[in-house]
Each structure stands twice: as C-alpha cells, then as structure tokens.
C-alpha cells in the first residue's frame with residue numbers, strides 16, 4: 409500500500425491529488441472545467457425525479 413493512495417484524487421480528472429485550496433479538485437482549472445460541464449448540460453442533475461408514467465396516468469383519469 410502506497411501512502412499516495414490515501415490522498416483523495418481530483419473528482420474531475422481523477423489523476424491528481426486534491427489540493428485543499430480547490431477541494432474537491434486538484435486545481436482551479438479542473439474546478440472551472442467541471443462547472444463548465446454543468447452549465448453545458450453535459451451532466452444530468454438527478455435532483456428532479458421526472459416520472460413520465462405519472463403524467464400519462466393523470467391524463468387517463470377522466471377521458472370519457
């Protein structure tokens with residue numbers, strides 16, 4: 409076991425150890441790139457559980 413493995417890696421590049429200043433990233437560059445991805449819509453936020461089945465079921469209620 410190498411002591412290096414105890415250092416958490418940057419959540420963006422997963423290559424460089426996390427710098428306390430830019431936690432949880434290794435550098436400002438990775439932090440900005442990560443934010444850029446979010447703004448770009450590359451990542452999907454799972455905070456909004458959209459269930460299409462519920463919306464469809466709502467339409468079936470009074471259909472006659």
Ligand SMILES: [Zn+2]
Nearest residue numbers: 418421434438
């Ligand atoms: Zn990084």
